[in-house]
Amino acid sequence: MTEPLSVAGLETAARDATGLTDFGPDTGWREGFERLVAAVGAMGPNDQLRQLATHNIVGQLSTRLRFVEDDRNHPEIAQQDVGDPLIVIGLPRTGTTITYDLLCLDPEARAPREWEWYIPWPPTKAATFDSDPRIAQVTAMYDNWLKHAPQLLDIQRFDCTQPGECNHGMQYHFASTNFPAELGVPDYADWLRTNEVPGQYVSHKRLLQNFQWKGPQGRWTLKSPQHLFDLPALLEAYPGAMLVWTHRDPGLTFSSLSSFIAGFLAAFGGDKDKAAIGRDVVDTWIAGMNRALSARADPRIDERIIDLAHKDVVVDPKGTIRRIYDRFGLRFSDEHGARIDRFLADNPAAKRMGKHKHTPEQYGIVVAEVRTRMADYYDRFGHLLGRPS
DSSP: OOOOOOHHHHHHHHHHHHSOOOOOSOOTTHHHHHHHHHHHHTTOOOHHHHHHHHHHHHHHHHHHHHHHHHHHHOTTGGGOOOOOOEEEOOOTTSSHHHHHHHHHTSTTEEOOBHHHHHSOOSOOBGGGTTTOHHHHHHHHHHHHHHHHOGGGGGTSOOOTTSBOOHHHHGGGGTOOTHHHHHHOOHHHHHHHHHOOOTTHHHHHHHHHHHHHHBSOOSEEEEEOGGGGGGHHHHHHHOTTOEEEEEEOOHHHHHHHHHHHHHHHHHHHTOOOOHHHHHHHHHHHHHHHHHHHHHHTTSHHHHTTEEEEEHHHHHHOHHHHHHHHHHHHTOOOOHHHHHHHHHHHHTOHHHHHTTTOOOOGGGGTOOHHHHHHHTHHHHHHHHHHHOOOO
8 A cells, every 4th residue: 555645755755866955945835735745645545646646746846956956056047037928828728739839830939848847857958959868758658648548649749849838837836737637636626726826936937947047048938728827926927928818618618628637537547537527627717717807907917918719720820820929019930930831731730630529518517507607708708709609
């Protein structure tokens, strides 16, 4: 039987693994860490999930220890200017991935790769950016997931050399939607969706500084729907950030996300209760969307956002990217346009089109209830969704 997780035991394991002892003055991550450990413990006996949680948490704590040590030895890392990022913040399954991929084709863009987010230490080096041994490590991790849940390939790509999402990086502050998606942990999910987590964007910025210190340079181009939960803190960290919000009827996209999470939980030996998965998806993302709408009452936040319809992203992807660039006064180069044309000619997503089957009913999602709970959202953005009949 696997030993129960404990805060002290996990911290000791990370110290033993690194030979380091100092977690630094930042304590904003501790509540999420303690909540996660308690939530895993509350789930009852599941040795596979406990082993996974132990491995991941020790790795995340070890990374925090190494960052504190790097800050002591290389104070110039945390003094870097990361500029004004361009950030895709739309709800999952609303065209965010294709939008992000096309933005990242800009020769002036710099996006964190998935392997960087998953194993951010040691600092990235430009000279080995395409041959870093962590690429093989993360690829092996993906292969293991797909061995247990091959249906995930019908939902999205699994190529860790591609641009990755910020919610992977939020794991190092123990404030990530990844934890419920991979481990279940309903108690943690409830805490995350009902609380603002202090200091998470301090950790987020420190990761970007780590990636650019010796790594490739460029305008940071980022993506995560999790940013919807705390737009004020995001813009406090990055006052000049340019935010791209893609829109699609949430009542119809929640089942897609539920199916995706069900695949992850299958890969990790987690909950197979589809109704519970659907309920958590609905509660989590309605909370995130409503918090983002409330934040937009501040004109300083609202003016940093461009709103796009999913249908426009699909019908005219290149024109949509031009609209984003025009909105924020960015230069759209001929080379960027040519790269988009080549990408669209062999779009990997097109090969998955129609393979991902799901319905709201499979996950206990009542579309009418979603529309009632999100009435303010439908009132404001219905013209981008196609009004429900």
